[in-house]
Amino acid sequence: MTLKHDPSMLLAALRAALGEDCVRAPLADDAPELRDYRRRYQGRALALLLPRDTAQVSTLLRFCFERRIGVVPQGGNTSYNGGATPDGSGTQVLVSLRRMNRIRAVDAANFSLTAEAGCTLQAVQDAAEAAQRFFPLSLGSQQSCQIGGNLATNAGGLNVLRFGMMRELTLGIEAVLPDGSVLDGLTGLRKDNTGYDLKSLLIGSEGTLGIITAATLKLWPAQRSSATALLAIETPAAAIRLLSVLREHVGERLTSFELMPHDAVELVRTQVPEVRMPFTPTPPCLVLCELTSAAIEPLDELLQAALLAPNAQADILDAVLARSEAERMALWQMRESIPEAQRRHGPSFKHDVSVPLDAIPSFMQRVSDWVLQSAPESVLICYGHAGDGNLHCNLSARPGADMATFKARESAVQSFIHDLVMQFRGSISAEHGIGQSKLIELQRRASPVKLALMAQLKAAIDPRGIMNPGKLLPDLSGQ
Numbered sequence: 001m002t003l004k005h006d007p008s009m010l011l012a013a014l015r016a017a018l019g020e021d022c023v024r025a026p027l028a029d030d031a032p033e034l035r036d037y038r039r040r041y042q043g044r045a046l047a048l049l050l051p052r053d054t055a056q057v058s059t060l061l062r063f064c065f066e067r068r069i070g071v072v073p074q075g076g077n078t079s080y081n082g083g084a085t086p087d088g089s090g091t092q093v094l095v096s097l098r099r100m101n102r103i104r105a106v107d108a109a110n111f112s113l114t115a116e117a118g119c120t121l122q123a124v125q126d127a128a129e130a131a132q133r134f135f136p137l138s139l140g141s142q143q144s145c146q147i148g149g150n151l152a153t154n155a156g157g158l159n160v161l162r163f164g165m166m167r168e169l170t171l172g173i174e175a176v177l178p179d180g181s182v183l184d185g186l187t188g189l190r191k192d193n194t195g196y197d198l199k200s201l202l203i204g205s206e207g208t209l210g211i212i213t214a215a216t217l218k219l220w221p222a223q224r225s226s227a228t229a230l231l232a233i234e235t236p237a238a239a240i241r242l243l244s245v246l247r248e249h250v251g252e253r254l255t256s257f258e259l260m261p262h263d264a265v266e267l268v269r270t271q272v273p274e275v276r277m278p279f280t281p282t283p284p285c286l287v288l289c290e291l292t293s294a295a296i297e298p299l300d301e302l303l304q305a306a307l308l309a310p311n312a313q314a315d316i317l318d319a320v321l322a323r324s325e326a327e328r329m330a331l332w333q334m335r336e337s338i339p340e341a342q343r344r345h346g347p348s349f350k351h352d353v354s355v356p357l358d359a360i361p362s363f364m365q366r367v368s369d370w371v372l373q374s375a376p377e378s379v380l381i382c383y384g385h386a387g388d389g390n391l392h393c394n395l396s397a398r399p400g401a402d403m404a405t406f407k408a409r410e411s412a413v414q415s416f417i418h419d420l421v422m423q424f425r426g427s428i429s430a431e432h433g434i435g436q437s438k439l440i441e442l443q444r445r446a447s448p449v450k451l452a453l454m455a456q457l458k459a460a461i462d463p464r465g466i467m468n469p470g471k472l473l474p475d476l477s478g479q
């Protein structure tokens with residue numbers, strides 16, 4: 001977008017409309033808000049706006065709508081696809097929700113909580129816990145990411161297998177639409193069949209349809225029992241068989257099922273040496289699984305019994321059960337250190353894909369074969385929420401590899417992986433969204449009918465194309 005108005009006059013008008021303390025400008029080039037988490041995108045902005053309430057969000061959107069100013073909402077700025085970073089024009093405004101961080105209400109009897117968009121995920125979990133309730137969304141970024149960002153990306157994480165993604169954890173939403181009108185959909189109702197599900201449309205819209213200002217979220221009873229095990233296995237196929245056996249034995253209690261092949265674990269061993277490694281040498285594959293329950297029940301025994309079932313035994317080389325909370329945390333630390341290990345190791349190519357469960361073994365095998373043959377300077381670090389069919393299919397450079405060769409391969413690697421995903425009728429973005437990094441890939445790979453419908457919805461709700469231009473959908477605002 002280009003500005004048709006003098007920037008200093010715009011800023012003066014913004015300050016008059018919102019108050020001096022809500023408008024920060026100019027921003028230093030190295031302001032953290034102008035750069036994405038993975039440091040792949042650097043933007044510029046006319047101003048950083050810091051509204052304190054929904055009325056101010058409405059005022060600022062109306063202001064931008066009237067003047068056709070691009071608006072980039074930002075939560076904790078932890079997303080992996082550049083979705084919260086403004087473009088390089090310096091004409092867009094960045095809207096941080098961080099001051100809107102009140103828990104508006106906890107309704108323990110209704111098992112619901114209403115939080116403003118700027119609450120961190122951790123703050124929401126803590127508020128639920130204080131009321132003897134449980135909010136199940138769990139991400140490695142939970143200290144920084146915000147509920148608004150979680151909703152806008154339809155975040156997934158570690159407990160999806162049992163509780164679902166953010167869309168399934170949400171009862172109602174309050175959002176401000178591009179023209180400044182407020183959609184008050186805050187409700188704790190579990191049943192409401194009064195037409196189109198607008199909250200579902202806003203969830204996962206990546207800031208392209210409006211600014212989410214608050215949400216009513218589902219809570220569960222506090223989880224009082226848990227059991228966690230790390231299983232050494234031979235192959236991803238064994239993991240998928242074990243997943244079925246465990247689900248048959250423990251039912252709904254299976255909350256997490258994470259797959260970590262040898263090379264991912266070895267990377268943690270070398271790059272994050274402070275992490276305790278239960279098995280030496282590292283087995284071909286590891287599965288981290290966890291059961292939880294609101295009832296006080298002997299989940300350790302239940303898990304052991306399931307793992308001792310004859311059809312599970314055949315696939316388990318070795319197993320470690322956490323005997324204390326400290327041991328449980330140590331097992332999770334290994335899983336959660338994989339991204340950090342990759343970061344310390346150096347540049348990597350990341351693909352967040354999903355395929356049907358039964359396709360996971362052949363998908364992983366085919367990527368592995370291709371990498372050996374066509375990208376030999378790389379090592380495949382393919383791990384993740386296997387219980388949800390979701391793999392983080394990443395490549396790092398082999399030690400001593402020529403970095404120029406490694407980097408030159410990026411688009412060939414992506415094409416191969418995404419082509420394969422499409423062959424298996426999977427998704428090129430399981431949980432991280434599209435943002436700017438997968439915009440072209442989505443345009444290439446989504447069906448024309450889907451893309452046309454998305455464009456029509458965007459045009460209907462955001463006719464001037466001011467919301468997060470160039471993210472998720474091409475910027476057709478013509479500004």
Ligand SMILES: Cc1cc2nc3c(=O)[nH]c(=O)nc-3n(C[C@H](O)[C@H](O)[C@H](O)COP(=O)(O)OP(=O)(O)OC[C@H]3O[C@@H](n4cnc5c(N)ncnc54)[C@H](O)[C@@H]3O)c2cc1C
Nearest residue numbers: 075076077078079083140146148149150152156157207212
């Ligand atoms: C260590 C680590 C682990 C992670 N693990 C996971 C994981 O397991 N699963 C997973 O799904 N993700 C994961 N992520 C990615 C990220 O944390 C999530 O996508 C998260 O939901 C982003 O929230 P945020 O507040 O940081 O959003 P931001 O990065 O600030 O924004 C993300 C998108 O949402 C839009 N947006 C933000 N706030 C609003 C709002 N109030 N209204 C409208 N649009 C808005 C932005 O414009 C942008 O398009 C991880 C990230 C890190 C760094």
